[in-house]
Amino acid sequence: MAVFLELLVNGISVGAVYALIALGFVVIFKATEVVNFTHASLLLAGGYAIAWLHPLIGFWAAVAAGIAAAALVGALVEFLILRRAHVGSRGVLAIVTIGVDILLTTELTRRIGTEVLALGDPWGDRVLRIGPVTVAETRVVALAVAAALIVAFLLAFKFTGWGVAMRATAEDAETAALMGVRLGRVSLSAWAVAGALAAVAAMFLCVFPTPGLDRGTAAAAMKAFPAAILGGLDSTTGALAGGLIVGVTETLMSGYQSELAFLGRGIGDAAPFLVMIVILLLRPSGLFGTKEPARV
Amino acid sequence: MSGEAGPGIGGPETVGPGTAAPGTVDPGIAAPGTVDQRSEGLDIRGLEVRYGPVRALRGVHLAVPRGAVAAVLGANGAGKTTLLRAVSGTLRFHRGAITSGTVAFGGSRLDGVPAAAVVRRGVVQVPEGRRVFARMTVAENLRAGALSVPGRRAAAARERVLELFPVLAERAHQRAGLLSGGEQQMLAIGRALMAGPSLLLLDEPTLGLAPLMAARIADTVRQINAQGTSVLLVEQNAAMALALAERAYVLEVGEVTLSGPAADLAASDEVRRRYLGVGVPETDRPVGTDPGPAHERPERTRLARWTA
Amino acid sequence: SGKATGGDAGAGAAAGGDGVTTGPGVTATTITVSALTDLTGPYASFGKSQTQAQQLYFDQVNAGGGVCGRTYELVVRDHGYDTQKAVAAYTEVAPKSAAIVQFIGSPMITALKQRIDGDKLLTIPMAWATTLLGSRAIQVTGTTYDVDMINAVEFLTKEKGIRSGDKIGHLYFEGDYGESSLDGSKYAAGKLGLRIVEQKIKATDQDMSAQVAAFKAAGVKAVLVSVGPRQTASLVGVSLAKGMDVPFVGSNSAYAPQLLATPAGPALLKDFYYVSAGTPVSAQNPGMQRLVADYQAKYPGQTLDSGIPTGWSAAMIVDEAMKKACAAKDLTREGVLNAHRSQSSFGGDLGTPMDFTFFDKPASRSSYVLKPDKAALGGAVVFREAAVSELAKDYPVPVG
Amino acid sequence: MSEPTPTAVARTLRAALCVAVLAAAVAVPFYLEGFWLQAGLFAMSAAIGAIGINLLTGATGQLSLGHAFFLAVGAYSYVFLSSDLGLPTPLAAVAAVIVAGVSGGLFSPIAGRLKGAYLGIATLALIFVGQHILFNAEPVTGGFNGRPVPPMELFGLVFADTPELVVLNVPFGSLERLWFLGIALLAGAAAFARGVLRGRPGLAMNTIRDHEIAAGVMGVPVARYRAGVFVLSSMYGGLAGVLVALVFQQVVPDYFGMLLSLDYLAMITIGGLGSVAGAVVGAAFVSLLPQLLTRYSDALPLVAEPGSGGVSPAEAARILYGAAVVAVVLFLPGGLAGLAMRLGRVRSKELRWAKSAPAPASRR
Amino acid sequence: MDGMTLRRGEPHAHPLRRPRAPKRNQPVGSASGDGPPELVVSEVTVRFAGLTALDAVSFTVAPGSVHALIGPNGAGKSTCFNVLSGVYRAASGSVRFGGAELTSLRPHRVAALGVARTFQNIALSPHLTVRDNLMLGRHRLTRAGFVSAGLRLPSARREAVRHGARVAEIAEFAGVGDALTIAVGLLPYGVQKRVELARALCMEPRLLLLDEPVAGMNGGERREMAGLIGSVRESLGISILLVEHDMGMVMRIADAVTVLDFGRRIADGPPEEVQRDPEVIRAYLGDYGEGDSGGPSAGREQA
Ligand SMILES: Nc1ncnc2c1ncn2[C@@H]1O[C@H](COP(=O)(O)OP(=O)(O)OP(=O)(O)O)[C@@H](O)[C@H]1O
């Protein structure tokens, strides 16, 4: 039982970080209907900026600067590339983002080189003990931040003009323009926000219990795919739920892999995808995603 | 290009005028561009629009004085929608561009101004084919319409719109994509009114509306016009359009072939036959795109049954 | 066609003016050797120091007059740990190379094993799985992963108080590295009456909390680590934070000096060791010190890690084979292989002594136990001198 | 009218082009060295796979990130069926393609039901679960080591380096022999896909992509078609897998990862969505570019020596690849094949319509 | 939400059983001689979450007649079409066409029975040529599957040639013969509407459902379209069910009219009669002079 609790709490704590990453996907998807493969490199960019700056200006200033830097990179990607891609299909745009990701990741990993960069965070390797269970302090903060951001975006999408403009643009840019929406600004801001979110996620991804930022960090973004889909690609609540489900599944399956040896060892990595398949069979738009209204 | 409204290359010629040569103006109808009290309203001069190699509009002159209603008639593909796009700044979404001529409203130029800025000058277009935001609720669609105006004015506008179209209030929380065709049309008009326009561009507002509702739209147009909004109306329901408008233009293959006071146009034989669908019995005509000279018309082919 | 004649020349051996029979990759003035390395993928740091060390080696040999009257030319192809690119690069360089001094990535080498054998092209893989044994052309240097782990387990029982009946954890990567290592730890555990608690992960996993929880729940007394440096750091850091204070012994690839600068540094310094057949760069012997000095002179300010001696010795192995082959006046591939396989005690200051006369057993069975050290060059010092454990001596190595 | 119509001219031209291409393809092994042959074979395998995913993603509008899985199924099934079950190799190859199709069919509850980004990411599960199986089902897959691939043997000809074979003074090793097999398979696969796309199923697929409900109302069983196309595309993946296995001579699990799937998407986008030619052109581009860049890395400008701290050749290759993906989409909507089309046919068609349009009465 | 209507293809739409599925791909009754069967809609109810779009609607389309379905916006006309063509599933009620019960069939099964339709919002494939769009209409009448199309078997070729000729014939009839090789997306709206009709005709239907065929057309074009529809009925003798807001046209070509309002049938009969019905005038036709005929009345929905 104690083991189960320990694993569960750990799963939730990892899930919080996945949720933060997934939230970035969701924001871009909601605002532009593009599946954003560039998110991984935005993550790397944000993390790199924080790691590079913290010895110079201190952790918090570095985080602020890292968020700004990643937002800038996101905005630049939109301004220089996506804005200029006049393609009909969002699928094609998704592939453009793959290309952009290759470009950015190559350059960033070249810069990071062979280092493992610490972020210099104030939490260190402190853990919180709750009865028999321990959980890293960083993860508690991550969960709180994820929940706060997710609520904030939920409200923003529903109630602010920015959110309405963003969703309108995603559906039909021309008509949105006829409503007076400045398209350029809307998608620029979406990408900047996604960049900023990536930097926040990167900050939590690269602190304890992981050793720091290195060239492999971006791979973690993959975990956020099943998380985002599970919850529903256009739902911020879904990002949280999906992240937690993925985190918990992965942790439990890893923790019990000796008991589950018949499934093959290392099932922890494949398990979230299996859960995702099951959920999609039951709900093709994810747990909280909106169904495509179809009528003729 | 959206499926429902995608006239494309080659259209104008297909449905072009068979008899009336472009540029012919009925005697008794004043030539455009002579009235001068319209510096305040919409003023289009010598407008030419191209979609790549296709010239969709050629030398169009048109004016909507402040507070007036003007109607544009024309066959499918004549360039009516293009004309509105040129005003609202949305040509670039269709890879089209103004190649010469000017569009001005309230004394300042609109050509070259991006769509969002055009809206901020009080010119709002109801696009062809409704184009509601299908995944957003009715209420959110209305909200989107008011994005360019401050909140207080939006609330007032919302009240007016819901009064005009009570069904929208009933469906406030339904997703717009699930509304019936006519309901979507009401939403599209309501959404445009949310911005409190001083010039409203309507592209076939009664498309797919029941007679009663079409009449109500006509009333609405009259009503908002009475409140000072100018209206440029593109409409296939020529009878209604001519009844509403003070001035009307007939567009054929990208050119204004007729223009003048609406009443005069309504009396013209050409307009009655081609746009009102009355006068000449021609149900036996082949269903080509255009009635050619009588002697060239083949008899309607009967379609033989298919034998498997 | 041009290929018709070219094909014949490539296949047959030709005798040069100096009476030396030559094969592909050898001309009257040059010997071409190739490095199929990873400079942009997951093993980039390792690949970089190896390649630089080898470049340094061949530059020095060339400066000293070369070998057999010829100079070396090193062709470097970076495959970024991509199988298809590696296979393509092999196809490109193999016909024009006399040997492959460095080949990173065991999936790639495995994919090409048959062809390397068929081409009789002396190849030094930079991977130490037992699956690479059994090929005459492929020379695995030093110990294999499983032998390292056997030595590690024995080290734990001898010096860390692990006794029969205890449980020890083994965290390992999916793939040849981890699973070869697991073979060794299981063998040793079986012999010593220990129980292994297995946790398999992927290279993309970052956070070892779940694994630590499982180890802790199982009550392990020590943990073997056959993963990458990041995972090691996370494992060791989380374990200590969660109060699981046990010794950790890693494979050679589980540690990188860069880790000491991260928050996991203190934890690593506490009770972490790793086993390796390669001498650490901090070793106080003349060969190593000269290498380090030369390397730092040529590549100032660059990280010193175990790739440097590894790359250097691989170059040296090929160079020795060439020298011997030259003495026998036979620089064909067959000649090079024969020369190479005739050496029974290749050794020096850079690693444990190796025997190349057989190819179905590791060239060496003795490993150092090393310990991280902030002050040392390369971030590690020798904790226990190289030795062959009793178990490793009789260990029947699985081949192929 | 006796003068040849434009389409007739175009058809003769195209036939001539086909003959020329075929002749060139046959001549290649006599002139080019192994590297080129192998690069070509990789490209052929990629082209077959890309045709398959273009049927699915391009023509039917179903995004798939799981194509690499079906390559793996094809490759491993071939090995298992021929080595373990002892099937004759050609039979094993056919059976492997069928197994790939069946595994695609097993996925049809998902494939028939999901769309767009959801299907795309759902198929990602195939990659991860597939890799898990490849690594763990050792008795069948050989685990991380993979397994050696038995050479194909067709009518007594073994597609391997031994027994030796010399044709016209050129030694014919496995690559030379496989070259012809590759050409034949690619030609067959392309012709089949063209037939499908131009025929009744192709129309149904396109309509499902453009307007699902309309397709159903017109009599197309939508879910069944979706699943069917998924199966067909898996079979193409399987065939590509068999070919790539024969070239590699050893199957290893690492190869069949997500990057391979992403490469396939890049291929059809760069080449042009929905057409066979697009898939082939894109596959050639994507699979040859990195190999060429690596090979000629020494000659690339602005590239530093390995280890000198600047942009290394492989990094340059990667950057160029990424830039190519972006540039093609930005500047060549419709892909490389679309570019060729635009220069050729479509323009004349538009003009013809424009010319005939103004005189509708004269159409009889 | 028991009675909730589901769109087919949605995960929850598990039809219980599909009785009396006709033999697949059997071109039914298109040969000359046998006329189309009667279409009997009885007590059909359709609900969406919290909204009854059709409330126990019944009417009958006599064989070979043109029957108009009219009513205010949102009355449920398109919904009724969707039920008839198998796109929506009715919560209750039955639709019988010949011997078959349509309410339990999926769209492609309904199509196989010879029911064709056009859409209120054009639903063509914009990138395909007119010919390809029309050929899709032949889907139910043709056989070629993946294998025979891929291998280009003689049977597939023969089929393509034979049906290609018929498609050209129908295109000519519908007035889009010139446009066969042009991508539909490039055509003007009015021509696209004709292509829609032609595509439906290509299914060799016994029952043709037309949803607002002349919307967006001007007077002249409307007349032409009306003529075309008349001529379809004359030459093929099939039944036509028509939704249209152009009352002039409805009066001119319809044999019978059913009027819906808020999902209920409020009138049914010959056009002249219906036109005079005060209820219909109140709810639908109104009076052009005063657009104020009262807002939507209460009590229309809430299932
Ligand atoms: N995006 C486009 N690209 C190329 N040509 C276009 C495009 N949009 C419209 N056209 C062409 O421009 C001409 C005018 O089209 P427009 O849509 O303005 O006509 P319309 O009068 O509004 O017709 P309708 O009554 O069908 O709405 C047509 O010939 C059409 O084919």
Ligand SMILES: Nc1ncnc2c1ncn2[C@@H]1O[C@H](COP(=O)(O)OP(=O)(O)OP(=O)(O)O)[C@@H](O)[C@H]1O
């Ligand atoms: N899939 C759906 N989900 C929810 N509500 C729907 C759905 N389809 C239709 N409705 C609702 O059912 C009612 C009837 O719609 P329908 O489309 O049948 O109207 P209609 O009679 O065709 O109107 P119009 O003349 O405006 O096209 C409308 O209020 C619409 O909002």
Ligand SMILES: [Mg+2]
């Ligand atoms: Mg229009």
Ligand SMILES: [Mg+2]
């Ligand atoms: Mg309707």
